Amino acid sequence: MEEKKVTRIAAVGDIHVRETDRGKWVDYFREISARADVLLICGDLTDTGDEDEAKVLAEELRACTIPVVCVLGNHDYEKGRHKLIRQVLQNSNVHILDGEAIVIGDVGFAGVKGFGGGFDRYLLTMFGEDANKAFVQEAVDESLHLERALNVLDGSQITKKIAVLHYAPIKATVVGEPPEIYPFLGSSRLAEPLIRNKVIAAFHGHAHAGTLEGTLNSDIKIFNVAKPILVKAGYDYPYYLLEV
Numbered sequence: 001m002e003e004k005k006v007t008r009i010a011a012v013g014d015i016h017v018r019e020t021d022r023g024k025w026v027d028y029f030r031e032i033s034a035r036a037d038v039l040l041i042c043g044d045l046t047d048t049g050d051e052d053e054a055k056v057l058a059e060e061l062r063a064c065t066i067p068v069v070c071v072l073g074n075h076d077y078e079k080g081r082h083k084l085i086r087q088v089l090q091n092s093n094v095h096i097l098d099g100e101a102i103v104i105g106d107v108g109f110a111g112v113k114g115f116g117g118g119f120d121r122y123l124l125t126m127f128g129e130d131a132n133k134a135f136v137q138e139a140v141d142e143s144l145h146l147e148r149a150l151n152v153l154d155g156s157q158i159t160k161k162i163a164v165l166h167y168a169p170i171k172a173t174v175v176g177e178p179p180e181i182y183p184f185l186g187s188s189r190l191a192e193p194l195i196r197n198k199v200i201a202a203f204h205g206h207a208h209a210g211t212l213e214g215t216l217n218s219d220i221k222i223f224n225v226a227k228p229i230l231v232k233a234g235y236d237y238p239y240y241l242l243e244v
Contacts, residue, residue, distance in 0.1 A: 013205020043073025
């Protein structure tokens, strides 16, 4: 009987690398490389969205000997230099996904930043002022980009699908944050592509005071791996490890 291959996925979000962080992350990435097969970084790679912060992270990631899959977060967009950040970081070992997918071993990863808009019956609709419609349209566009990326994996016959996000696709993993800001932490629109494409798990960050684990549609595991949550949970090296 053929033994099923297990892939060990390490995941963290909201690492907020600063220019003063040189040398801070080397041991962290070495530890992950020894214990996992793939590292996911779920947005807010930089602290203020500056390409010089990305350059520091790029240097630190040289200590990581396994493939790295990332999405950008809202902090990475702060100065409008997100394209430069992606350019600085992306190489043969570091993959920045924005509506794209990549297959590593027998696991497919689809990634988008995502956006806000609220959850379930309180999902914001496209009605009213143009500014409100533009907010909702951004959430719709991000969910369509996620759908497109997952469709690419369908064409590759990959059955193990993982979504990498920054914003949350369900309310359960933002619980702990003030309810007033839920609409800015994620959107149920991101959940629909996960269900349709039979994703086995999704990772996100952004909600620093949220909840580590939740479930979508009774069978899709959702993990909020924002670094502050993992630190609070007592992880010596703050990353979550999932075997698939």
